[in-house]
Amino acid sequence: MGRGRVELKRIENKINRQVTFSKRRNGLLKKAYELSVLCDAEVALIIFSSRGKLYEFASTSTAETLERYQRCSFNPQETNAERETQSWYQEVSKLKAKYESLQRTQRHLLGEDLGPLSIKELQNLEKQLELALVQARQRKTQLMMEQMEDLRRKERQLGDMNKQLKIRVSLEMSTLEAEGQGMRGLPCPWNSGESAAGGGGFHLQLPPSQQVDTIEPQPVLQMGYHDYDIGEGSSAPRSMDLDNNFFQAWTL
The missing domain is CATH 3.40.1810.10 (Transcription factor, MADS-box)
Incomplete structure (x- = not known):
């Protein structure tokens, strides 16, 4: 059973x-x-x-x-938060270690704290410095070549602008000369008067009442006028004689 x-x-x-x-x-x-x-x-x-x-x-x-x-x-959210916190903590630890390593390397490159380094580490540091020096020189040469090329390009541009300005100035000068020649060909009233009179200058035309038969030159330059004796038989008034005397002194 x-x-x-x-x-x-x-x-x-x-x-x-x-x-x-x-x-x-x-x-x-x-x-x-x-x-x-x-x-x-x-x-x-x-x-x-x-x-x-x-x-x-x-x-x-x-x-x-x-x-x-x-x-x-456990709760999945709490688990994810804990994992994320742990991940961030590990990341911070790695970054901190890397930062300290970079600081140490920088001091070594500046020639500081070289006591603890071995011969092999010093040789590696020397190679790094030589390589950095070569790269710096190459970059410097490249920058200088770029600056020279830029200056040459600017020089060519300025030369082209100078040529254009010369062409414009020559065109304006030729235009002004053409206009001047056209104005010389126009008839002038004073030119016709000169040709009719046969003289090369202007002549002062006095009214008949102010014309003098003969003008006696004075011995010295007189700025003003002298008192002249007017004869009894003169028909011109005294004011006209004074004007003639002033004109006589001025012409001298």
């Missing part, structure tokens, strides 16, 4: 309870071992007796299994 169904409740008899615990514990440990071997599963079993005694089984490691259990059982 088969065994009857056991009622699941706390066993009141202390001895029976202890015997049942030992049997069931061994069976549970055996089943956990079989599950880990047959199914290639990661199994961790922890049992505490009523007296507080610990019984455990783990296919790999109980601590690793518990840590994995904690990662999977």
Whole structure:
């Protein structure tokens, strides 16, 4: 006959309870071992007796299994935040180490803190400095060539502008000369008068009342006029004689 169904409740008899615990514990440990071997599963079993005694089984490691259990059982958002925080912490640590390394390298390039360096490190530093010097000279030469080319281009532009200005000035001068020649060909009233009179200059025409027959030159230049004696038989008034005397002195 088969065994009857056991009622699941706390066993009141202390001895029976202890015997049942030992049997069931061994069976549970055996089943956990079989599950880990047959199914290639990661199994961790922890049992505490009523007296507080610990019984455990783990296919790999109980601590690793518990840590994995904690990662999977926590809130995914908290897990992501924790992972992100840890990632940032690692990144900060890497950047800090890199910054310190760059500072140390800079001091070495400036010739500082060379005491701890070995001969090989000093040789590598010397090669780096030589390479940097060559690159700096090449860059300097390139910049100088670019500046020279720029100056030559500006010189050519200024030369072209100068040529254009010369052409414009020559055109304007030729235009002005053509206009001047056209104005010389126009008839002038004073030119016709000269040709009619036969003289090369202007002549002062006095009214008949102011014409004098003969003008006697004075011995010295007189700025003004002299009092001349007017004869009794003269028909010209005294004011006209004074004007003639002033004109006579001015012509000298």
